[in-house]
Amino acid sequence: MSIAAELLPSPSSGREWVHGALECLAQEAARSADTHLLKLDLPAFPGIDIYLKDESAHPSGSLKHRLARSLFLYALCNGRLHAGQTVVDASSGSTAISEAWFARLLGLPFIAVMPAGTAPGKVRDVQALGGRCDLVDDPAEVLAAANAHAARGACFLDQFGLAERATDWRGNNNIAESILGQMARERSPEPAWIVCSAGTGGTSATIGRFIRYHRTCCTRTRLAVVDPEGSVFAEHWETGREDLTARGSRIEGIGRPRVEPSFQRHVIDRMIPVSDKDSFAAARKVSAELGKRVGPSTGTNMVGVLTLADEMAAAGQQGSIVSLICDSGERYLDTLYDDAWFANQGN
Numbered sequence: 001m002s003i004a005a006e007l008l009p010s011p012s013s014g015r016e017w018v019h020g021a022l023e024c025l026a027q028e029a030a031r032s033a034d035t036h037l038l039k040l041d042l043p044a045f046p047g048i049d050i051y052l053k054d055e056s057a058h059p060s061g062s063l064k065h066r067l068a069r070s071l072f073l074y075a076l077c078n079g080r081l082h083a084g085q086t087v088v089d090a091s092s093g094s095t096a097i098s099e100a101w102f103a104r105l106l107g108l109p110f111i112a113v114m115p116a117g118t119a120p121g122k123v124r125d126v127q128a129l130g131g132r133c134d135l136v137d138d139p140a141e142v143l144a145a146a147n148a149h150a151a152r153g154a155c156f157l158d159q160f161g162l163a164e165r166a167t168d169w170r171g172n173n174n175i176a177e178s179i180l181g182q183m184a185r186e187r188s189p190e191p192a193w194i195v196c197s198a199g200t201g202g203t204s205a206t207i208g209r210f211i212r213y214h215r216t217c218c219t220r221t222r223l224a225v226v227d228p229e230g231s232v233f234a235e236h237w238e239t240g241r242e243d244l245t246a247r248g249s250r251i252e253g254i255g256r257p258r259v260e261p262s263f264q265r266h267v268i269d270r271m272i273p274v275s276d277k278d279s280f281a282a283a284r285k286v287s288a289e290l291g292k293r294v295g296p297s298t299g300t301n302m303v304g305v306l307t308l309a310d311e312m313a314a315a316g317q318q319g320s321i322v323s324l325i326c327d328s329g330e331r332y333l334d335t336l337y338d339d340a341w342f343a344n345q346g347n
Contacts, residue, residue: 090146224272
């Protein structure tokens with residue numbers, strides 16, 4: 001049990017335990033510094049400034065730290081999470097790691113329902129935080145498996161169903177507010193584009209809504225979402241069809257084999273399909289430029305950034321583009337950063 005959990009009221013105290021858990025999460029948020037905004041100098045694009053917000057710097061190592069905190073708060077404030085209750089979610093890795101981190105903080109058991117092909121490093125990270133991994137052979141069945149755990153009494157955090165409503169998109173130190181605040185002193189403080197990928201759709205919904213709501217500081221900012229192979233999001237954005245299915249993405253944490261409730265297509269200005277080969281290559285290239293390894297979804301983001309930078313340069317436009325480092329490449333030493341594995345991907 002964590003030190004923080006030892007300070008919580010006893011499980012028998014009901015509402016007092018919930019109040020203690022909420023205070024514990026508030027203290028964690030207050031202790032957490034903002035993540036760095038890194039400037040990437042690319043001489044091929046003079047007049048176009050490119051920035052990457054390093055979400056791998058969170059205590060649980062990824063962008064999903066923000067989401068996990070929000071999901072726990074949402075479950076607590078809606079009366080769905082109680083003292084001693086097992087917590088479960090369906091995740092290919094980064095969300096599960098962040099949720100396991102928060103579950104340990106609150107002294108709660110945690111189960112991550114994951115596709116069997118999830119990077120071994122991510123499985124080990126969940127287990128190191130005290131979580132249990134339920135590996136499912138068919139990625140399309142992870143939600144059903146998570147619901148089965150919920151039927152036995154677990155609190156299902158449901159990142160795919162609740163991400164866009166659990167996060168406050170108006171402000172409250174969300175990622176969009178953080179980006180715009182950090183850009184304030186840059187040469188082009190209002191980004192032409194913010195580029196992100198979508199797994200749950202929560203991040204894209206938060207950013208898209210924020211830049212509309214805060215119209216005075218985001219008059220020209222547009223949101224582009226990159227989508228990997230095997231995902232339905234790009235086609236759904238184009239057609240509006242809700243019944244789409246696909247094989248699922250090989251880029252862990254992003255793309256989905258079905259349309260998820262948290263994906264809000266109407267707040268997205270542009271969708272950019274990205275091949276797996278380009279995602280893997282871009283991630284390794286960005287890692288070399290930054291001197292630190294980044295995960296494959298960051299590579300997907302970077303392909304979108306370069307696509308938009310090319311278009312801006314061709315049109316004679318200047319400005320800034322902001323994207324995200326979603327997680328650390330250290331979680332992919334068995335895959336993306338294994339040279340034999342990388343060579344087998346057609347690179």
